[in-house]
Amino acid sequence: MSKHEFLIGGQTVSAEVEKNAEGYLVKTGESQFTVVPIADGLFSVSVDGHRKTVAAVTCNGSTYVDIDSVLLELREPSQDGVAGGAGDHAEAPDKIFAPMPGKIVKLMVAVGDTVEPKQQVVIVEAMKMENPVVAKAKGRVKAVNFAVGDQVSTEKPIVELELEK
């Protein structure tokens, strides 16, 4: 038997795996599933009388799973400092990041401006499309770190806010 723990959507879920006649019996909390590996990254599971094919793969401490077209990402708690990567900057609403690397084509705010939640602050062009980036919280613009025409990554915030209470 092997035991595993994952962080998923802010919760910790543990799983116990045991080999059985069909494949593997996996117990997670109150649920249990018989999971049969059918090919690289593909698993067959019967849920409520319906058989599903689930895809799953682990890479760099993250496991990506597709169940009925719903995409889930699980992390191993031991490796998990801060959930990294683009789009996971949600815990820092005072910093506004590009959602993907690209070029700034428009900046709508300057230092000193007040922004509202969901207000567009910058437009980043990537994959030939203009992608508006919005503020997540109300605040006053403290710093604008890039100018129109600059290439941006997802690592450095484009705009920094002083949050208003």
Next chain:
Amino acid sequence: MTDKLFNKILVANRSEIAVRVINACRVLGIKSVAVYSEADKNSKHRLLADEAVLIGPPPPRQSYLDIDKIIKAAKDAGCEAIHPGYGFLAENSAFPRACEQAGLVFVGPPPDAMLLMGNKVESRVKMADAGVPLIPGMTASADDPEVFRKAADKAGYPVMIKAAAGGGGKGMRIVHDPSGLKDALEAAQREALNAFNDDSVYLEKYIANARHIEFQVLADMHGNCVHVFERECSIQRRHQKIIEETPSVALDDKLRKRMGDVAVAVAKAAGYVNAGTVEFLVDDKGGFYFLEMNTRIQVEHPITEMVTGTDLVVEQIRIAAGQRLSEPFFHLTQRGHAIECRIYAEDGENNFLPSTGKVLHYTEPAGPGIRVDSGITLGSEITIDYDPILAKLIVHAPDRPNAIRKMIDALHNYKILGVKTSKKFMVDVLQHPEFAGGRTFTNFIPQHMTDRTVDGNSHHALAAAVASLTQRRAVAVDTGDGRSAIPSPWESLGAWQIGESIHE
């Protein structure tokens, strides 16, 4: 057919459409030459073609948009013709002209027809003269915001700003009231400049409750011109089609014939040869308006092929070689119902923001009436350099309800991990009662999908159960029935031991 149409064709594109054209060449016994950028060294189209030529660094301007390099590659490889696919140079009239000068056949329309239809403003004027119905709006592009303000007031809000050189949803903005006009105008001009190297835009009335219905046309060099029925492409996000189907529930035989006749008239008025698409908006009273003609093979051409049993890319090549339209095209019928879903590298749960990454797992669905046109494989790197289309899922079934069910199943069985897609979003569209009821209008997504949420919580236990089996220490090779339970190779950065105990 005893003589080959051509000996060798260069495919001036990448991804799924390059793969599609290479496969058509193969069917015809024609050798194919791919071109690729440094970003596409291991791409599917490069590896599938008989020959491949590196044409430059990743930015399109230095590779897939560089006419001189592509013409040189074609000449050096001994090609007789070039197929442009869609996007990139497909609708740039300088490209067929350069082919002509180099003594190469361009698989597409004559440059003059392309130039006319490429200018959305000039083509409107020409089509108005030919008696084709148009949406009220400006008859010329302009720079002065005041001209737009007056035109908008005259047409009545909401209005739509469009790129004169447009297509693919780029440089388009809907404006609901005068206060939003200036910003929308600037954004559309910027996007048009970036996408088409031309910032001219124009304005027309926005028609609510409209359907986007287009007709495939084919014309040969001998004066034959036919339409190959309609495709309804009303399900759009950010003015880009994501789900297309044929036949359209909105057309009866009478309206289909009227629109088809107009489509053929448009192609003839333009002096068109080869495959093209005439796009219309259809309002809820059965009125229809000419939008534009796309002078290329369309992304969504497979659904037409499915219901008519034809191969449009093969026919394009035949026409380019000077052949007459194949006999079947003169008496086609529509059989059954076909749907296409476009799989884009974008986050369907986060405003369709582009997603990048490496494809860590890839499985395509298969079965009767299921077709996948894809440009990727396991290990493909999805970067920001190019259009985010990964693949197209196409299904064919006896009727619409069965086609919808088949597509939902195909989407579930199209597995791609490592990059986000809008797969789940499309499942939800297909399962929506308004979609099932055929009430598919161009505002479907803003109207019905805005408040949608995805309940991932119910899947957490199962996700964790399956995830544990991707952990090396959980799974040993199953020797019982000869099947191995080997986790994906991407997980095994280190060595993993066959026969490793599951007891730790």
